[in-house]
Structures are given as C-alpha cells and as structure tokens.
Amino acid sequence: MQKPPTPNNELSRLKYLNSLQLLDTEGDIDLDRITQFAAKLFCVPVALISIVDEERQWFKSKVGLEATQTPRDISFCGHAILGDSTFVVENTLLDERFSDNPLVTGEVSIRFYAGVPLKMLSGFKIGTLCIIDNQPREFRKQDAEILEKLASKIVKTLEEKHVRTLK
Known part of the structure; x- marks a missing residue:
C-alpha cells in the first residue's frame, strides 16, 4: 500500500x-443533494464529500457509507488532492498503490474510485467529491467532466457559506 x-x-x-x-x-442539505445526485447519476453505491485534514479524511456529506471518517494514510482522497484533475482507479486490485489497502481488502471493498479535488478560490485543495463502487468500472473523459462540474458546485457552495460565516 x-x-x-x-x-x-x-x-x-x-x-x-x-x-x-x-x-x-x-450536515448540509445543499451538499447532501449533490452527493445523492452523484451517486444516482453514476449508479454507484457510495458518494462522498471528503475533507482531508492532517490525520484523516472526514466526510462532510456521504451516501452509502456508515463511517464518518477514515485515516488519511489509507485514503484515496489523500492521493486525489495532489492533482488538478479527476483521480481515477478503475480497478483497485490491479493497482499496486491500493491492492493491499484495508479499504480494498476489508469490509468496504473498494474496487473503483474517482475523486475530484475541491480546489477553493484560494488555490488550496481541501478534499474531494468522490464516487466509489465495489465493482471495477471504466471511467470516460465525459464522466470526469461531469464529476468536475459537480465538484465546482460544491466549491461554490462552500465558498458562499464561508463568506457568510465571516460576516
């Protein structure tokens, strides 16, 4: 791993x-709607808005997962925030970075992951919008574009809420 x-x-x-x-x-109803929409749109059992802090990834919004957080050192989102575009693992069992990850080998059984970094206006990437499946799957360029548009809506919502809290 x-x-x-x-x-x-x-x-x-x-x-x-x-x-x-x-x-x-x-929880936040606006963010929950986006997460629920992503899960239905991509026909996946899990969709998350994951915020990556120093030690963990914490789920601001979630569909299909009971956990509220997981350790950062086993997170897929920790990898996703390093890039500028959608981070995709079509088959975790065939990817040496993840094939022995507890989120792959354990109860969660991740086989597919796609996550878009949530890049704020400041330029900082605070987490991801991600979708997860327990089956490997292909992820096309147009799928990534759609997921990226949903992520931009999340960023806009978070930015607006942050501005309101500063007032």
Whole structure:
C-alpha cells in the first residue's frame, strides 16, 4: 500500500482548511443533494464529500457509507488532492498503490474510485467529491467532466457559506 504523499503546501493548506471552520460540523442539505445526485447519476453505491485534514479524511456529506471518517494514510482522497484533475482507479486490485489497502481488502471493498479535488478560490485543495463502487468500472473523459462540474458546485457552495460565516 502506498500512503498518500504530503502536499508541498501542507502547513498553509491546513491553516486555510481550519479557517473555514468546516471540520466536524453538521450536515448540509445543499451538499447532501449533490452527493445523492452523484451517486444516482453514476449508479454507484457510495458518494462522498471528503475533507482531508492532517490525520484523516472526514466526510462532510456521504451516501452509502456508515463511517464518518477514515485515516488519511489509507485514503484515496489523500492521493486525489495532489492533482488538478479527476483521480481515477478503475480497478483497485490491479493497482499496486491500493491492492493491499484495508479499504480494498476489508469490509468496504473498494474496487473503483474517482475523486475530484475541491480546489477553493484560494488555490488550496481541501478534499474531494468522490464516487466509489465495489465493482471495477471504466471511467470516460465525459464522466470526469461531469464529476468536475459537480465538484465546482460544491466549491461554490462552500465558498458562499464561508463568506457568510465571516460576516
């Protein structure tokens, strides 16, 4: 298993993330609607808005998963926040970075993952919108474009809520 590398700007990213006062907050109906839509649109059992802090990925919104968080060192989202585009693993069992990951070999049984970094206006990537399946699957360029549009809606919603909390 390959642990996600730490972003070069990690200290600044975490400072910004904490300024959002987002972690461990109540659910949000607007975000939940997007997560539910993503799960239905892509016909996947799990969709998440995952926020990546220093030690964990915490789920601000979730469909199809009981857990509220998982350790960052086994997270797929920790890898996804390193890039600028959709991070896709079509078959986790064939990917040496993840084939022995507890989220793959254990009860969650992840076989497919696609996650888009939530890149805020500040430039910091605070987490992902991700979809997960327990079956391998193909993910086309147009699928990535749709997931990226949904992620941009999440970012807009989070930015608007952050501005309101500053007032």
